[in-house]
Amino acid sequence: METTISPPRPVPLQPVVLHVNGSDHPLLLEPRRTLLDALRDDLGLTGTKKVCDMGNCGACTVLVDGRAMYSCLLLAVDCAERRVTTIEGLGGPALDPIQEAFVAADAYQCGFCTPGQIMSLRALLDAHPDPSDAQIARAVTGNLCRCGAYRNILRAGRLAAEIEADRRAQQGGQDGNAPGR
């Protein structure tokens, strides 16, 4: 009455070099491995969170070639030759302006969705340094926050844009690149 389940056949591993946060990581991976699992389990970058594993929640958001993407919906082997940035790759000696804004605006409670929210906003500000409120809301609408800190997250997005604008003004427009990358 029960169907017999056979174990899956072993799949040959595939070599891949992931470019993550400015470093190259040669890995041998099953082709089915998601970028999310590769980041967390193979590279130990646990700031990218695994929540729904099917593109519902946005907690696994990373930048791939500058665009915010759900790492749970990407296969790691498809990410060779692409630049991947995780929450660990933001900021340096100082916090990224978005991280700074999240602290100032109290834009989290449990903090579990925070890395994904920050990465979504990073992609927004890189593309639109002076976003409208609607663009900020749209940027994080794919990032669930069950604690419901949304309004402070939106405030943080606005504040981050202001911080970056100030920094650009201080730099006197010498550097046309978005900061923080």
Added chain:
Amino acid sequence: MGMLTLGHRRAGMPPAPRDVVGTSPPRPDALAKVTGAARYPGDLSRPGQLHLWAVLAGRPHARILGVDARPALAHPGVVAVLTAADVPRNRFGLIEDDQPVLAEGVVRWVGERVALVAAETREAAATGARLVEVTYEDLPVVADPATALAPGTPLVQPGRPDGNLLTEVRIRRGDAAGALAGAATVLEATFTTTWQEHAFLQPEAGVAWVEDDGRVVVETAGQWAHDDRREVASTLGLPDEQVVIRYAAIGGAFGGREDLTVQPLLALAAWTLRRPVALVWDRTESMLGHPKRHPMSIRARWGVDGDGRIRGVEADLTADAGAYASTSQEVVKAATLLLTGAYRVPNVALHGRAVLTNNVPTGAFRGFGAPQAQFAAESMVARLAEAIGDDPVAFRQRNLYREGDLEPTGRPLPAGVGALATLEACAAEARRRFGIGWDGLGRVPGASSAPRQAGEAVPSAGTDGIARKRPRRGVGIACGIKNLGYSFGFPERATATVELYGRGEVERATVRIGAADVGQGVHLALRQIAADGLRLPLAAVALVADDSAEAPDAGSASASRLTLVAGRAVHDAVAAARAKWPETDDERVEATVTYRPPATTPLDPITGEGTPNYCYGYAAQAVEVEVDPATGVVRVLGVVSAHDVGRAINPRAIEGQVEGGVAQALGYALLEDFRMADGFVLTRTWDDYLLPTALDVPDEIVPLVLETADPNGPFGARGMAELPLVPFLPAVAAAIHDAVGVWLTDQPFTPERVQFALDDSPGTSARVRTPSPATSSDDGS
């Protein structure tokens, strides 16, 4: 939007020099949270660990004929398969230990754990779990609580004294039947709610290992480390002290981590196999595996006198407890008590039952029975006001609890009754924000509830499709009451240890208290309380809270109680340590204080008489919605949320709790439709279970904070974190009624339900219809 504070400092309490109470310093974990460095249970690993995977039943009710682990054990990497026979004492539970760690002979719900596979890799564990061959004989499924008590229904837990009746509560005062027979206006309606899933983002996870000294350490998340320890130790047959529960960063809880889930599995595997182990549930396992908010069916009859005073209430509540007790007994007691909301009712007959079924177990969820009970109570109040042509605020003002009023249980309310004050503050603010025609002392005569639409009529459904399609706005208001702290005689206490260090003067302090910070910010609040009492900067106060062996028992992060009870314990321990300081030449003193608030009592089983609670929180919310009759979609445009918090220890944290609570309440009211059929969960992922996003939450959420000092809380503080969930659902129902003229009685208010209600509504009209008892009954539907 800043928080509006209407209250004042407690008289006689001089501000501390640095006034750390009442300020909002940055959260201490901010850096770790924004950099991704914070470690949550799913991020943990131990050298040499095995990976665990639990085999879930996947069927709601079946006899286990056999478990064949051989195919799993033959798979490369699989090390062990544990079953019920491996559990030293195979029972656990928060209130009653009726639940097995691993199923023994029978499975009673789809999420029941049947076997536990341990393997060298996570992939091997997953495959191993699929290869465990469990042979079942399916049994008849008890899926409907309405029929679960009928004679001949199969028993969910055979051997219980009352069959499928888990618990029953009766509260009687005066003569409800007589009062209703003599009342000028009587309304009756039935309300239903469905399950709500906590949907905390970090699924159940953790690691466990055995120390060289023989102690089992489980590092995970939860809401009460010391009770987790008690329960886990009991399953292993070990003394409490041989188990250590450590909390990593906690990725949301909301009541959903009160019950044990993966903790006893982790401990069992580590103890049995003597290897470090790790376990992470996936989202569907989490959706199946922890208790939900109770679905309830509530039938209510309310009657008022000719002078607009509530005379009597008869109400009957049935809650689906699912397969195991969890906290159902306590939830149903709380819900039954709150079937009359925050209203003085001289004659009550309240009846509540929790019924065992083969559905997913139900337990604690922020609000703990209060949201369901007050969906019914506040809807009845709004409908009564409408029926007698009264203003919803004026009717409430006339009938709300005052200081010294009796509860349905026949004893006076605890001091500090903020029902009226929160309502009036909310109504006044709502009038300013939404242009609503309430003047805080009743509706302005002749004013439409929503002036921007004055004069517009809603055409009858179906007669004018174009006009019907125009979105319409409406405003609703509702009150809420919720016990803060444990109830009905459940032992209530918190213990704190304060260590002071310095040469001459106190220079720094360490506070030890096992209180769980689930994101609400209680760790910061407790440090603020200590720093204020010690006149020290916040940075000089360290907190040890996340290890059951290093900090004393604070009780759970639940019932909005930690600021009140744990905060008071810290406050008193600080005072005790300070008192010792001048009398010692040491450079260190230590004091431990256990705070016990005024005692509560169980209710008399016949009359329901007793002292159920020592503290209540009061709230009122006004909600503006836009209803699109063409689609049935309801959008929340603005919320005023008024709360009496006693004293705002950390105003920004309170603001966060209000906004976050409103977001969860919005999901509960409009989106979150957890479904089961024949014992199977249909909403197994977030594809099917919709959660509020940034675009669903309104721009305008106005937290309104009143500070009527609580006699017991530290600096007068009381709890508040659950209250935003309490009035919201009936406030939205009232707003929808204001917009399109129909009363919704089944939560959630999905577009389909709004459309059906509009279709069913004969001659829907913007005019206030005056229902009579005969026409307003929902029993036929």
